[in-house]
Amino acid sequence: MRPARIGLDIGGTKIHGIAIGPEGTVLAEERAATTPGPEGVVKSAAAVVATLRESLGGNTISSIGVGVPGIVDSRAGTVKHAVNLGLDGDAFPLATLLGERTGAIVTLENDTNAATLGAHAVEDVDDLVYLSLGTGLAAGLYLSGALRRGFHGAAGEIGHLPVDPDGQVCGCGQRGCLELVASGAAIAAAWPTSTGHPAAALFAAATAGDPAAVIVRDRFADGVAAAVRALALAVDPERVVIGGGVAAVGEPLREAIAVALAKQAKASPFLGSLELASRLRVVSAAPVAAIGAALITPRHPAEPRRDTQDGLTWK
Numbered sequence: 001m002r003p004a005r006i007g008l009d010i011g012g013t014k015i016h017g018i019a020i021g022p023e024g025t026v027l028a029e030e031r032a033a034t035t036p037g038p039e040g041v042v043k044s045a046a047a048v049v050a051t052l053r054e055s056l057g058g059n060t061i062s063s064i065g066v067g068v069p070g071i072v073d074s075r076a077g078t079v080k081h082a083v084n085l086g087l088d089g090d091a092f093p094l095a096t097l098l099g100e101r102t103g104a105i106v107t108l109e110n111d112t113n114a115a116t117l118g119a120h121a122v123e124d125v126d127d128l129v130y131l132s133l134g135t136g137l138a139a140g141l142y143l144s145g146a147l148r149r150g151f152h153g154a155a156g157e158i159g160h161l162p163v164d165p166d167g168q169v170c171g172c173g174q175r176g177c178l179e180l181v182a183s184g185a186a187i188a189a190a191w192p193t194s195t196g197h198p199a200a201a202l203f204a205a206a207t208a209g210d211p212a213a214v215i216v217r218d219r220f221a222d223g224v225a226a227a228v229r230a231l232a233l234a235v236d237p238e239r240v241v242i243g244g245g246v247a248a249v250g251e252p253l254r255e256a257i258a259v260a261l262a263k264q265a266k267a268s269p270f271l272g273s274l275e276l277a278s279r280l281r282v283v284s285a286a287p288v289a290a291i292g293a294a295l296i297t298p299r300h301p302a303e304p305r306r307d308t309q310d311g312l313t314w315k
Helices: 038-056 094-102 111-123 184-190 198-207 211-235 245-249 251-265 269-273 288-295
Strands: 004-010 014-020 026-033 061-068 071-073 078-080 106-110 128-133 137-143 146-148 239-243 280-282
Touching (some): 004 038, 014 288, 026 038, 038 061, 061 094, 078 094, 094 106, 111 146, 111 239, 111 288, 128 211, 128 245, 184 198, 184 211, 184 245, 198 245, 198 251, 211 239, 239 245, 251 269, 251 280
Parallel strands (some): 004 061
Antiparallel strands (some): 071 078, 128 137, 137 146
């Protein structure tokens, strides 16, 4: 049988792994808790790979792609400042260590960029922005058929765009950053709940007509719409895909952002002509971060940088 590819989406609480075949068909899937710390991350990731390998039967593994939070040097296979994983020191050689445990070629990518590759495969468009509404707010850019990381790897850090000079101090050190308004953490702070996901609770309460929930929801949607508008004016993508934990809200989230975009464009025929709301999609149930990780093209450190995929699509 032809080799399979493994994709791992490593988060602070769980690892989601998939194995895909040569045509992009999912062959196996596994979820497991993440054990934080250098040894814990490697051990728990290797365990997911082992389970997937067992599920594959006679299939061999050609490569492992890993999407991981933090500052990733994909050429060196290292990650740093992944605080939620307990990897907050110097550059950690995750690719080398996981490769030694699994006997496979391992390539790292920032988790938002991996999800962007997955969104591109699912949506099948060559100009796309993936806007991740998770604990923070970040975007991935897939433009003219290539992933755009930026000179310092900071392309798409839209969450750290200051929008309120009198706002709170952000973790990045600036004041009034967009992610303080438009992120999962912002919802959790403004609409705390003891059961379930804060975003789901907020949107349910707003739909039921709770006036306070409507105010919080609309303020959040205005912030996300501001991020969409800034990204659209900067790179003018064909599609804006909303993902991350908040995207589990589904269509009500898309509708709230679309309403906010329409409100912001009401006084501007120019903005209205861009039809930003029509470009919005909320990510489907497809695990785009794990898919994108699996589709990362492995490369040797000496090879020139190449940020395109090699023709695989998602099925």
